Amino acid sequence: MKFSRQHLQEISLVALAALLVMAYFFNRGFNYYDEGHILHLAQRIVQGDIPYRDFHFIYTPGTLYITALAFKIGGVSILSGRILLLLTAITTAVVLYAVVKKYTAQWIPALLAVMMYLAWAPTHINFPWPVNFVILTSLLYILSVMIYRETGKIAPLLLAGSMIFATFFFKHNFGLGLLVVNGLFIATNEKRRVVSIATAAGLAVSSVLYLLYLHLTGSLIPFLSDMYYYTYLKIIHEGMLRTPFIYGSGMAAFVKTAFFLSPALITLVTGYILFSKRILRLSEIYLLSFPLLFYILGIRPTTDFIHVCPLLAISGLPLALLFLVKYKYIKILAACAAVLFITGGMYTALFRGYYRWETPLIRQTTFIDTPSVRIYVDHKYADVIGKLDSYFAQAKQKKFYMLVYEYAPMFYVVTGAKNPTQYDLLPSSALSPYVEYEVLRQLSEHDTDFILTDAPLSSRVETNITRYIQAHYVKDISFYEFDIWVNKNKNKAVLVDKNL
Numbered sequence: 001m002k003f004s005r006q007h008l009q010e011i012s013l014v015a016l017a018a019l020l021v022m023a024y025f026f027n028r029g030f031n032y033y034d035e036g037h038i039l040h041l042a043q044r045i046v047q048g049d050i051p052y053r054d055f056h057f058i059y060t061p062g063t064l065y066i067t068a069l070a071f072k073i074g075g076v077s078i079l080s081g082r083i084l085l086l087l088t089a090i091t092t093a094v095v096l097y098a099v100v101k102k103y104t105a106q107w108i109p110a111l112l113a114v115m116m117y118l119a120w121a122p123t124h125i126n127f128p129w130p131v132n133f134v135i136l137t138s139l140l141y142i143l144s145v146m147i148y149r150e151t152g153k154i155a156p157l158l159l160a161g162s163m164i165f166a167t168f169f170f171k172h173n174f175g176l177g178l179l180v181v182n183g184l185f186i187a188t189n190e191k192r193r194v195v196s197i198a199t200a201a202g203l204a205v206s207s208v209l210y211l212l213y214l215h216l217t218g219s220l221i222p223f224l225s226d227m228y229y230y231t232y233l234k235i236i237h238e239g240m241l242r243t244p245f246i247y248g249s250g251m252a253a254f255v256k257t258a259f260f261l262s263p264a265l266i267t268l269v270t271g272y273i274l275f276s277k278r279i280l281r282l283s284e285i286y287l288l289s290f291p292l293l294f295y296i297l298g299i300r301p302t303t304d305f306i307h308v309c310p311l312l313a314i315s316g317l318p319l320a321l322l323f324l325v326k327y328k329y330i331k332i333l334a335a336c337a338a339v340l341f342i343t344g345g346m347y348t349a350l351f352r353g354y355y356r357w358e359t360p361l362i363r364q365t366t367f368i369d370t371p372s373v374r375i376y377v378d379h380k381y382a383d384v385i386g387k388l389d390s391y392f393a394q395a396k397q398k399k400f401y402m403l404v405y406e407y408a409p410m411f412y413v414v415t416g417a418k419n420p421t422q423y424d425l426l427p428s429s430a431l432s433p434y435v436e437y438e439v440l441r442q443l444s445e446h447d448t449d450f451i452l453t454d455a456p457l458s459s460r461v462e463t464n465i466t467r468y469i470q471a472h473y474v475k476d477i478s479f480y481e482f483d484i485w486v487n488k489n490k491n492k493a494v495l496v497d498k499n500l
Contacts (some may be wrong), residue, residue, distance in 0.1 A: 014093055392415050451469050
């Protein structure tokens with residue numbers, strides 16, 4: 001595909017616009033749970049551990065590896081992960097613009113789609129999280145298919161197949177969804193044999209290389225075990241992450257349900273209009289099956305504001321396609337809907353709770369210059385990080401072990417503590433007798449120095465782990481919802497700030 005000077009100028013302007021939008025958002029907000037989950041496990045890769053063999057992970061490992069690469073380049077810190085997300089957001093904006101502009105030949109819907117993506121995905125989830133990467137790989141698949149349809153060359157189909165694997169590599173359920181999208185593309189294409197062989201080849205080569213890597217590192221069986229335990233047993237069978245779809249009652253329930261359904265409704269209405277007007281051909285159904293299948297796979301089992309955000313982010317694509325309709329009123333309605341969603345996305349990203357539960361980003365104004373942090377946080381987490389720095393000042397001079405319980409793995413990154421176990425996700429719903437046995441065995445084996453809990457143990461479901469902590473550790477200090485426990489068999493390895 002050739003790029004004219006005008007194309008390059010447009011791409012540069014889109015990249016610059018994305019950078020300007022993200023400049024305020026990318027380095028604000030402290031998320032010690034989900035972001036910490038990714039950053040801590042990427043930190044373990046940098047330290048030499050292998051996913052699944054040396055630690056457990058709920059998803060496929062692409063996000064961990066690319067974050068570990070960012071750590072190798074920029075050092076292990078929250079800022080390194082945020083810069084990775086910034087670059088991913090800019091790249092995604094450029095690819096999305098190229099997809100929409102290529103199909104509609106109009107810059108206005110392309111720009112609206114880009115702004116809708118920015119307003120709902122990287123501004124709300126501004127750290128390395130699997131869904132941010134699968135949006136990019138899926139759009140690269142769409143762009144590859146479009147180039148094939150334009151040129152008839154095989155190379156774009158090979159790339160499309162590799163992007164199916166890349167999507168699976170970052171998040172397995174979305175990878176399976178993109179495989180279905182590709183199946184629909186094959187079924188509706190005149191050259192089914194060529195398309196199926198070429199995309200299968202790209203997918204197969206990538207898959208074989210990954211399976212070979214798993215085998216050579218001794219992580220193939222642990223990988224399959226984690227996929228079975230977390231994906232099937234805990235999430236699908238036991239409903240570990242299941243939430244209601246309809247919250248509350250009355251008008252509030254109606255509004256929330258309409259919001260949760262909005263990405264699917266946008267795609268379905270667009271499809272009805274474009275197919276009824278014979279604007280979209282059956283062979284182009286991949287443009288709409290992509291956002292619709294991602295909605296189906298992404299809205300459950302956890303239906304909440306954060307899970308809807310990336311689904312709304314890709315809804316700019318079907319909205320932009322409505323600009324192909326010749327009727328002016330439909331174009332105006334599509335533009336108004338896009339502007340409404342863009343405004344709502346930017347407003348909630350700035351003024352509503354960060355990642356739903358935390359202080360709004362507009363109030364995250366305290367810069368933390370600690371090398372492992374270097375982002376803006378609110379006053380609470382500035383105080384928490386300061387207390388942890390003081391408490392572990394001496395322990396940081398040597399390797400020390402600390403278990404963070406139940407789910408606050410960012411504090412491994414902040415403190416530099418070594419996790420003595422193979423787990424960093426330990427809510428009672430994720431436990432089994434075997435998991436508890438392994439955690440207790442590894443705590444004892446490493447003679448673990450500290451336990452940091454993210455809530456009083458009295459407020460947690462009693463487990464063998466909580467009983468072990470209370471029997472072998474003594475609570476030393478408490479601040480906010482956090483407690484630090486010290487091994488009873490050891491003298492305190494640090495001088496505690498008496499003002500904590």
